Amino acid sequence: MMGNDELVSCCVKRPRERIIEMAQLLFRKHGIRGVGVDAIAEEAGTNKMTLYRHFGSKDELIAECLRETARTADPFWRDLEQNFPGDPLAQLHEWVRAVASYASMEAGGCDLVTAAFELPEPDHPARQVVEAFKHEQRQKLVGLCRKAGIEEAEKLADTLGLLLEGARVNRRSVGPDGPSARFVALAEAVIASFSAASGKVGEERQVEGA
Amino acid sequence: MMGNDELVSCCVKRPRERIIEMAQLLFRKHGIRGVGVDAIAEEAGTNKMTLYRHFGSKDELIAECLRETARTADPFWRDLEQNFPGDPLAQLHEWVRAVASYASMEAGGCDLVTAAFELPEPDHPARQVVEAFKHEQRQKLVGLCRKAGIEEAEKLADTLGLLLEGARVNRRSVGPDGPSARFVALAEAVIASFSAASGKVGEERQVEGA
DNA sequence: CGCCCATGTTACCGATCTGTAACGTCCGGA
DNA sequence: TCCGGACGTTACAGATCGGTAACATGGGCG
Known part of the structure; x- marks a missing residue:
């Protein structure tokens, strides 16, 4: 064996990563x-035996896949802070652009939502991952809106969150040419209205996505 | 047998309806x-034989269930026109209230979205039903916004549509106490901002849902 | 070298699934 | 009354599923 599971010196990935x-x-x-x-x-x-030696069951494999997917959001938020340090409003606008770009990839970024739909059992291990992730993302977005000086930060964050979720889902339902293609424009309009309500009109950034 | 499939005079429903x-x-x-x-x-x-005598396959049964679900939207739009005749803005507000009420039922009104997630095969008969329904609902909502005097009718309709879809999905993901509970307030805020942009502030109807 | 452990291979179990065949039953209409 | 069609019942086929047992293999490390 190799000395450490974390420091993989092998050129090809181990079975566990390939399986996930x-x-x-x-x-x-x-x-x-x-x-x-x-x-x-x-x-x-x-082969199947190796799979079952790494993941005790299919349900555990599913949960691990979702945890892995959820982890991809961490560098996303890190880049946001890194590219626009101390400018939360710019981070908010970049959030819109970035999630739209991410949602338009083939992955779509809705693995967790898919799991929530396909595994309705309330005690399925995957559901805990989904709920925790959704709650965490909402908290981060609320914090961003608040730091950006939005008065009704939670309201804007929820509006943007639902808008994003709707865009992802709509894309899966009717394809990439539906209303989801206009997500950036819609989200920017919402932000603008909330910014105006906060008295802080800002730079009147007008990003037309479609 | 009974004379007509449409005019069911029997007290209990026929197997076909019960199955659906x-x-x-x-x-x-x-x-x-x-x-x-x-x-x-x-x-x-x-029993299974009777099921297969009415529906050639499980996939056809699925599609028929979705068509039946889609049909429930027709009286919804009819009531809208009937209860607020000639007042499209009131119809728009009632639309928000009604879909929120519908989405908070156990059914959730997202059978079609569920199907789109669970049946990714592009040529599955269920997908045609989903796409047609989504497109039809969007057209009706756009028309309503336009008649209500909204300048950017399509933009508002898409925003509301994605917001609703996001609320439905979020409810399935994190439960009924998440952001989806605030759908009415969020949608009303969006409508207000679009109404203001159209110069027609209107009655400043403020429906606080949460 | 020789041990150990991750992996590969094959075969298998029991359960469940979609879909079909054959036959019995019952009721409404002519 | 009699016939036809809708419905019920049982049995089964063929495939696939999740999961396990037993054993072979091969490479890294002492």
């Missing part, structure tokens, strides 16, 4: 319930 | 892929 990546991909393509563990293992270039 | 209703219910509770045709038939008080 391929599972995420296949879950998006065929739905979580639409793909079996056997297919995941085979597509990942390994 | 129970299928809708079970699909919502366990997910579409999470329930088998055998369970549907049994819960509907009939």
Whole structure:
């Protein structure tokens, strides 16, 4: 064995990582319930036994995939603070642009929502991951709105959050040419109205996305 | 047999209707892929053979359930016109209230979205139903906004549509106490900002939902 | 070298799924 | 009264699913 699981010196990825990546991909393509563990293992270039040695069950694999997906949001928020330090309003506008860009990728960024729909059992391990992630993202967005000087910060954050979730879902329902394509323009209009209500009209940044 | 399928004079519903209703219910509770045709038939008080005599396959049953769900939107729009005749702005406000009320029911009104997530195959019969329904609802909402004198009618309609879709989905993800509970207030704020932009501030109707 | 452990391979279990065949039953209309 | 069609019942086929057991293999490290 290699000395450490974290410091992987091997050139190709270990089975565990390959399984997670391929599972995420296949879950998006065929739905979580639409793909079996056997297919995941085979597509990942390994076999079912190795999969079950790393993940005790399919449900645990699902939860681990969601945790991995959720982790991708961390560098996103870090970059936001890093690229616009001390300018929360600019960060808010960049948030809109960035999540729109992320949502228009094939991944769509709605793995967690998909899981919530496909696994309605209230005690499924995946649901805890989803709820925790959604709550955390909302808190961060509320904080950003508040620091940006928005008076009704929670209201704006919830509006933007629901708008984003709706855009993601609408994209999955009717394709990328529907209303979701106009998310940036819609979100900017909402921000503008909330900024005006706060008396702070700001730079009147007009980003037309569509 | 009875003379006509439409004029059902029997006191209890026929198997076909019972199957559709129970299928809708079970699909919502366990997910579409999470329930088998055998369970549907049994819960509907009939058996699998009768199910397959009415619906050629499970996929056709799914599509028929979605069509039935989509049909429930027709009386909704009719009531809107009937209760506020000639007052499109009032109809728009009532739209917000009504869809919020509908979305807060256990049904949630997102059967079609669920199907779109659970059945990613692009040529699945259910997808056509979903796309057609979403497009139709958008057109109606755009028309309502336009008649209400909103300048950027499409923009407002898309914002409200995505907001609603986000609220529905968020409710399924994090439960009924999340941001989705504030949908009415958020939607009203958006309408107000678009009305103000159109110069027509109107009655300044302030419906606080949360 | 020789041990250990992650991985690969094969076979299998029991359950469940969609879908079909064959046959019995019952009721409404002609 | 008799016939036809809708409905119920049982059994089954064929496939796939999640999950496990037993064993072979191969490479890193002492």
